[in-house]
Amino acid sequence: MIDIVDGVQLLRGTPNYLVNVYLVDDILIDAGTKPATRGLLRQLKGRNIKAHALTHVHPDHQGASHPICEAHGIPLWCSEAEIAAMESGDMTGQIPRNTITRLQNVFWTGHAHPVDKGLVEGDSVAGFTVISTPGHSPGHLAFWRESDRVLIAGDVLNNIDFITLQERLSLPPDIFTIDAQENMRSAQKLADLNPRVVCFGHGKPITDGARFVDFVQQLAETAPTSGNS
Ligand SMILES: [Zn+2]
Numbered sequence: 001m002i003d004i005v006d007g008v009q010l011l012r013g014t015p016n017y018l019v020n021v022y023l024v025d026d027i028l029i030d031a032g033t034k035p036a037t038r039g040l041l042r043q044l045k046g047r048n049i050k051a052h053a054l055t056h057v058h059p060d061h062q063g064a065s066h067p068i069c070e071a072h073g074i075p076l077w078c079s080e081a082e083i084a085a086m087e088s089g090d091m092t093g094q095i096p097r098n099t100i101t102r103l104q105n106v107f108w109t110g111h112a113h114p115v116d117k118g119l120v121e122g123d124s125v126a127g128f129t130v131i132s133t134p135g136h137s138p139g140h141l142a143f144w145r146e147s148d149r150v151l152i153a154g155d156v157l158n159n160i161d162f163i164t165l166q167e168r169l170s171l172p173p174d175i176f177t178i179d180a181q182e183n184m185r186s187a188q189k190l191a192d193l194n195p196r197v198v199c200f201g202h203g204k205p206i207t208d209g210a211r212f213v214d215f216v217q218q219l220a221e222t223a224p225t226s227g228n229s
Contacts, residue, residue: 001043004205005150005197007127011043017160017204019060022152026050027126028074029143029152030201033063033108040064041071051075051116053125055154055201056137057082057094058176059108066111077125079132080118081139088112094137098175128152133190135183136172142190149209151195156186157212159203167204169215184219191216 001009001023002016011021013036021040022029028049032040041064049072054061057078065086069076078086085094089112095101119125119141121132128143128150136155143152155176161168171187174180195209206212 004199005148008150008152008199010199010205011040014039015165018165018202020199020201020203022199023047023049024126024128024143024152028052028068029125030055030061030154031064031068031110033060034110035063035107037064037067040068044068044072049074051077051125053119053143054078054082054086055142055152056140057085057091058137058155059091059095059104059110061154061201062086062113063108063110066113069113075116076113077117077119078115079137079139079141080120081134082137083115083118086113086115094178095176096174096178100175131190131193133183133186135179135181135186136177138178140183140186142186144193144195149194149196150199151190151193151197151209151212152199153190153201153212155201156183156190157198157200157215159198159200159206162202169203169206169211171219172202187216188220 007025009023019032021032119130123130128145131142133140133142133156155172191213198212199205
């Protein structure tokens with residue numbers, strides 16, 4: 001595991017930082033794709049995990065949720081607005097329908113799993129406050145720790161170029177985003193928190209939060225709704 005900040009670790013991936021899974025104290029946030037299951041279970045073996053929470057119910061975040069919850073006997077928490085999708089495994093309302101998301105759905109989407117708690121803004125998860133950030137998915141959530149201004153932003157922004165795999169701040173591609181305009185408003189909401197450290201669903205965490213804030217500001221001034229697809 002890769003230490004990010006106090007209480008926040010990043011599980012190793014193939015390659016690292018492409019699809020991120022975080023261990024925040026004893027709570028696992030997100031669970032990668034279905035093919036990542038074995039690697040994630042191996043890294044979590046022997047760890048005392050108390051619960052598993054999701055930033056959003058997409059195939060690259062809930063892919064291993066079911067086997068991890070089963071193996072560790074832990075409850076699953078996700079956005080109240082996305083409980084039905086998690087419990088049915090039906091991504092129809094979660095992500096736009098196109099060739100790429102159809103393929104993702106076949107190869108990556110994890111098994112349906114019952115949700116023990118629906119999260120809403122203001123709830124607390126491992127010392128972080130739940131922030132409602134819809135747009136990329138209908139009930140997308142971010143997690144915010146005010147005391148040291150650490151933000152787990154999910155896919156409101158990415159910090160990777162999915163073609164070159166180089167570090168690059170960007171909006172999530174439109175082909176994966178259900179409402180780009182609403183996601184932009186959520187990005188502005190997160191920038192207004194003025195984070196110091198930002199952890200993404202995809203890409204390397206940044207410790208220079210001003211870069212995140214400046215990037216969102218530039219987007220708002222230039223192309224408020226465009227993605228990079
Ligand atoms: Zn994602």
